Amino acid sequence: MHLPIVFTVLIVLYRLYCALPRRRNAVQHSNTKSLAVFLGSGGHTSEALTLLSALDFERYCPRTYVISEGDSLSAQRARDLESSKASSTKYTILTIPRARRVHQSLATTPPTALHSLLSCIYHVTLARKPFADILILNGPGTCFVLCIAVCVNRFLGLSAPKTIYIESFARVESLSLSGKLLYPFVDRFVVQWRQLLKKAKGAEFRGLLV
Amino acid sequence: MLCFVTVGTFSFDLLVRAVLSEPVLDALQARGYTRLVIQYGDSEFDTSVVTRTGLDIELWARKPSLDQDFRRADLVIGHAGAGTILDPLIVVPNESLLHNHQLELATALAASNHLRTSTIADLAHSVTVFDPAALATFEPFDGSRFRALVDEEMGFQL
Structure with a gap:
């Protein structure tokens, strides 16, 4: 009987805590x-990586490259970019489990995705504080769970990065699956072909980015 | 002259098999190609057909970097992955991927004369009539738009 009252008081206290100024x-x-x-x-x-190469590495640091389990090629390419930039600022490579493998059937995806989500929540919420100021996403599926982990943080009132999704240059007429999934959740949604503005209201088009 | 064939990270059996077929190899040699480098990913094909007089054929499942191959190639034959379209290119869309958006991109870029598209069945003909000089050139990479976007979001002065 007292449960709803206790619950309400807890929520009010929690939101008050969230509303406190953070010096x-x-x-x-x-x-x-x-x-x-x-x-x-x-x-x-x-x-x-092409997009990232355009940024000032002295300004954006430290950098975290999030890769899927087993994707050593991406890790190597991230290291290559870092050495070509020759920045003295730090970077790390973070590995998370895949949400869905290529050609994996949609029916067996949920448990794989859940495992991936829990890992992302761990990294975004617990492992490092703060995770990042800005998170750049461009697909595929596994980046959705990363984005959801960011949303969980936001829901809890914890620090969360701003999210920018860049739809692939390869998407001309239709959004990718990850584009469709991330569209409601990201702060900025950028497409590289004007035709796609019709498919995603509120999307931004600034010409080709890569 | 070098022809570089790439299927990207996955597999594209039909493309690799087509490239190694008699008509396409004939077409390549007739156009003066002496080297054929194939990055075949997980594709499955009969490796016994890969020797041919006058054409040096090199096979790679994966390569640490494809940059050099793209730079050196006089002709690139590949799927329409975004990493490959800045080159003298014949795109053969991969029909077996989940959503065949590659075709949309290849069509858009073929319409702007940046590349050629071909089906598996037409590949020999496409190689024969391919003329890189007739293709439009791409703008060089300009990172300023993306840089402005991120700087703006993070509150840096532009």
Whole structure:
């Protein structure tokens, strides 16, 4: 009988805690921002690293490259980009389990995806605080669970990165599956072909980015 | 002259088999190609057919970096993955992928004269009539748009 009252009081107290000013975080006028980018293998990795190469690494540090389990090629390409930039600032490579393998049937995906989600929540919420100031996503499926982990953080009132999704250059007429999934959840949704603006309201088009 | 064939991270049996078929090998040699490098990923094909007089055929499942192959190739034959389209390219869309969006991209870029498309069945003919000089060139990579986007989101002065 008292349960609803206790519950309500707890929620009010929790939201009050969330609403307290955070002086620790007030020092936000730093000249650097931490950045995380998901490297989804193959063409996704190529595009993400090409985009990243355009950024000022002295400004965006430390950098975290999030790769799927077993994707050593993406890890190597991230290291190659880092050595070509010759920045003195730090980076790390973080490995998470895949949400769905290529050609895996849709029916067996949920348990695989859940495992991946729990791992992402662990990394985004617990393992490092804060995870990053900005998170760049461009597919495929596994980046969705990363985005959901960010949303969980937001829901709990914890620090969470801003999210930017860049739809692949390869998407001309239709959004990718990851694009459709991430569309409601990301802060910025960017497409590279004008035709796609019709498919995603609120999306941004700035010409080709890669 | 070098022809580089790439299937990307996955498999594309039909493309690899087509490239190694008599008509396509004949067409390549007739156009003066002396080297054929095939990055075949997980594709399955009969490896006994890969020797041919006058054409040096090299097979790779994966390569640490394809950059050099793309740079050196006089002709690239590949799936329409975004990493490959800056080159003298014949795109053969892979019909077996989950959603065949590659075809949309290849069609858009073929329409703007940046590349050629071909079906598996037409590949020999496509090789024969391919003329890289007739293709439009791509703008060089310009990172400023993306840089502006991220800097703006993070509150840096542009």
